[in-house]
Amino acid sequence: APVHLMADSLKKAKIVVLGDSGVGKSSFVHLICHRQVLTNPSWTVGCNVEVKVHEYGKALSTSQSYFLEFWDMGGSPAYKKGRSIFYSNTNGIILVYDRTNRKSHDHLPKWMSEFHCSQQGGASTSKTSKQGLGFFSDSRGSLAYDPESFADQGVPVMIVGTKGDCARSASLSSNITGAIEINLDCNSLSQLTFDSQQTTELNKFFDKVIEKRYFPSYHMVSGHL
């Protein structure tokens, strides 16, 4: 069949890639979608979208192709205002942090809250409206992010730690439960072989995203991860 007809008939899922500026989101997305290392990464202005064809249900006898759209957001604080228009209809979130920079890891909850604020129409910043989304007031009275109540509601989340090949990188665990976490070095294809741990986790995540969008009944039966 001619390709342009097929392109319209395949279903799609939208995954948003978030993280501080310079952590390696563009390199990561390029590696996943094109199976090539990005040689000249430059600052992402606005939103870079890459597309990958994913086979859902490889293990089953009937596997179907889906489009996965990776929306790679430019992370610099200057562009914060414009980002929220890209967050609508998201089916999955990938949070990227730099393993050599602890602060990029500490900022991950802020990215989650930016995403949630935009889902709520962006205008409401009052504490009560946020409490429905998994925020609560901690002992200091400030808003803290409660990972467990988030995991029930929403969008599947994956956390990727990059630049493991550099010196002084540390393994950091985050407190966003329900999230799959992997470490990926985006400078080579070596960690993305057919049977590596990273590939397995990535495929699991992609399956979860597609399941959540198109087969929500499966998701409820199998319970949350």
Add this chain to the structure above:
Amino acid sequence: MVVGESEAVVAPGYGFGFVLDSTMMIITQALFFAFGWLFFMRKLFKYYEIHNVVIQLLFSVTITLSCTMFELIIFEIIGFLDSNSRYFHWHINLYLMLVVLIVIIPIYFAQQVVNAVRVVQRWKMGRFLPLAIWMLFVYFFWKIGDPFPILSTKHGIFSIEQLISRVGVIGVTLMAVLSGFGAVNAPYTYMTYFLRNVSENDIQGQEKRLHQTTDMIISKKKRIALAEKQSLAFEGESAAKQSGMRKVWNMFSGANPNSSENIGALQKEVGALEELAKQLYVEFVDMLLQKERVAYSKTFKGKYFDVLGHFFSIYCIYKIIICTVNIVFDRVGKVDPVTRGISITVNWIGLQVDVEFWSQHVSFILVGVIVVASIRGLLITFTKFFYAISSSKSSNVIVLCFAEIMGMYFVSSVLLMRMNMPEDYRVIITEVLGKELDFSFYHRWFDVIFLVSALSSIGVLYLVHEHTKDRKMSS
């Protein structure tokens, strides 16, 4: 007391008072150091992890030495601490400052740059490269002094005056460029006259265009992805069937015999669309910013800044005129504003004031305000620049650059501040920086560079303003 007397005989002028004064100085210096350290940690490196403590140390030391200089000027005006102690600390501070600015920071900077370049890491002689770069720096630093009629070589090559004169030239240039730009930019930013009105329709239109472009990019990329996948499958299946030449031809032309897609052409279209999307996005963010500014200008604070902006524009025009006059008529003001203000009060308004008392207090306030404003202004500008241009790799190198610029800037502001103080208080600056220094030259140089910077800023801002106005009209 017996002990005190014998001390006084042995070292006249350096008695117990000196120890007390020095302790005072050290305490204040520790405070400045803590300020620099915290500023570095909390503000500059808000988004990065601090791997290299030496850089934080160097930055804090530079801030400490700079603040100490200003502190000593203020002490001079209000007559705090013993005169000898002040001179002593001035000299020590200046030596340290020069050592840091000319030796320590440049060498460390060269070392950081050399370490970052991978090619050099394997080269054995690479260890000597930082030293060689530093020698180059010293050579150019020396050469800067040549075209300027700053100093005669009476005093020999390695005197303090020679070094200060060159640091002064660099620093004064920096100050003038920043002042010129700031003087023009402040009214432009504050006054609502320059604000463009952005309607809700414009913003929504832009958002729609952005979404449309993104959707087009996505659909083209989907076609590319499918075509690539099919061609991979095709290659796998019939690799043996095709001749070698045909395979090579297919590879280069991007044509895929199994599908009707031309991948190469699609990729070109995608590239063009992505450029368009970037531009649309930048304009979109700019529009949102404008909308915010318009809303802000209607608030009380916004109106206050608008009025302030009008005053700034008057001040800016006044400064430009004065600079031109100074240059054309080769005039260097001999009288500082404080004394002139007091003489106006006495002579024209007829108020009898205690000249000495007022001169001291007004100088103190004036110098204090200038010091605080320039430190604050410089640090804020640095922080903005740092966020804009740094990445996790280059952050160390950029901070070292800033520390160097900051040191030179503050040394020169001490030099220029001499102009703003009455005769009596200028003495210490003249003493310490060098009696042979031709201070009027620096003021002339400042005027010239200020004029050039202010006029070019006006030109640049005018072009930018017109360009965005045109773009808005045509869209």
